[in-house]
Amino acid sequence: MPAIKARKARDTTATVGGAPCWVSLMTHDVKGAQDFYGRVLGWQFRPGTRGAEFCSIALAEGRPVAGIGTLTPQRHVPVAWTPYFAVANANDTAARIRERGATLAVGPLEVGKGRGALAADRDGAVFGLWEGQTLSWSVGQGGAPTCLELRTRDAFESAIFYGEVFGWAPDRPGGCDISYEHDEVMVRDEGGHTVAALRGGAVESAPDPHVRPRWHVYFPVRDIEEVTAAAVAAGGFALPVTPMVDGGCEAVIRDSQGGLFTVATVQGTVPDAH
Template sequence: MPIRETPWPAGTPCWADCQVDDTTLARDFYTALFGWEIAESAPEAGGYLMALRNGRPAAGIGPKPPGQSMPSVWTTYLATDNADDTAAAIAAAGGNILAPPFDVMDVGRMLVATDPTGAAFGAWQAKQHFGAGIYNEPGAYCWNELHTDGYQRAQEFYTQVFGWSFTEIGDGENVDYATFALDPGGEPVGGMNDSTKNPGAGPAYWLAWFQVEDTDATLAAATGLGAKVLMGPDDSPFGRMGVLTAPQGETFGVIDTTQAAGAPS
C-alpha cells in the first residue's frame, strides 16, 4: 500500500478534489464506487469532506465557491514550497490567478490558477495536510494529466513555473503525449496530452485518474449510480481504462493498471 507521510516534492501532483453543487450526492456516489470512508471537516472548512482509504486521505469533496457560476469539476493540485512565490511565477509565465494565495486554517496555503491554454489547477503548500496520504492503489488516485490544445505553450509554462522535464512517448502522428518529471531522467509524475489530435475534445483541463481493480465492473457500477461513460473500456500499455462523467457533471478517469496491453510508443 503506497503511503505518504511527508509533504510531496514541489511540482508533484499531490491532491485532487471535486467541487460540486451537492456534496451529499457526491459523497454517496464516490463511497459506493470507490469504497471511500468520508470524514467531516471542522465547521470553518465550509462543508469540505475528506475521502479516506484505509484511514488515509485519498481525495476531497467540496461545495462550489458561493456566488460563482462554474461546472462541477475535479481539480488537480500541484505541490509547492511557497504558494506566494508560485503565484508570482504563474503570472510571470502567462498564467491567470483565479484565487490568490490564502490560508486554509492550519492545514495549508493554496491558490487556484489557469495556465495560458485555459486549464485550471491548484497549488498546495502543505502544513498540517500534506496531500494524498495513499496513492497508486484501488480507490486512490494514480495519475494526473493535462489535456490541452496548446501543447508546446503548456510545456513551456509548466517548465518555467515548476521546472518540469518532459519526455515524449506518443507516435508524433496520431498521438502527441509526454510524461513529465521533476528532474531530467527522473520518474514520471504526470502527463500531458495534445488534444488537437482528438477532435471535439473541448477546452483544456486536468484529468485525475483513480486506480480500480476491474475497469469494466467499475464502469458498469458507475453507470448504475447515474454516471455516463465517455470513453472505454479500452486497453492500453498502462492498463485497461475508461473516462466517466459523474452524476453532477465532473469528469474523471479509472484504470486497472494490472491489465496492461502492448508497449508504450
C-alpha cells in the first residue's frame, strides 16, 4: 500500500463519478458489531436514514464513517465490509455489469433518497453502487477509510472491468484517474488523492490462484498496538502489526463475527479512535 495521509474534513462530499462514496458492514448481529467497533475504534452510532438495510451509521467525532446493517437469515453470505461507488445512473451501471459477465445480486432498488445495488465482479469480489444523495464522507477524510483495496487474482484484468463499469480512465476529466504502479493499479480522484487500489500479481505475471478476491477496507488509527489489543479483548483476532512500504504500520483484524478489515497509522490528523 502507498503512504496513507489523512485529509482535512469538509462539510460536503465531492461526488466524483466512479469514486467510492460509502462503506457498509453487513453482519448477523448489529448490536454486537456496534459493541465491537465501539470498543476497538471508538465509534458512536445513530439510526440509519437509508432504509432497513442500513440499520445504523457509525460516527467518529460526530462525522459519518460507515454503515452497519443486518444480514437476513435467507442470505447465506459471510459477514463482510462492502464499498459503494457513486454512479450517475444505477440502471445503466447495472447493465454494464451484466454485459461484462459479472453478477448483479440485488437491485437497483430505491433506498431512502437514492438507488443502490449490490454486485460481484467476475472473480467474485462484492461491491455496491449508489445513485443519489450521499453523506458527508470521502476516502481519506477524518475517520472514514483511508483507502479501499481490491485483493484479486489479476489486477490488470480487474482494472479493465471496473474502468469500463465506472468510467475509470487515465486523464479522464471529471472522473477517477488510474495508473499502474509496480504490482498495483492506483485509482485517484480529481485532486490526485488515492481512493482505491487494485492488487494482484505484477501486471506481466500470471494471476495468483490462491487469492480469494474481495474488497478490503483500511481504517485510520493513532495507536495500532492498543487497537489490536482491544480487538482481541472484544472477541476478535488480529494479525501481527507490520510496517508499510512508505511509512507507518498496519494490521489485519477479524471482528467478533468474522468481518475482515485493516487498521493503519496515518500521516496527518485523524479522529481520536485510539
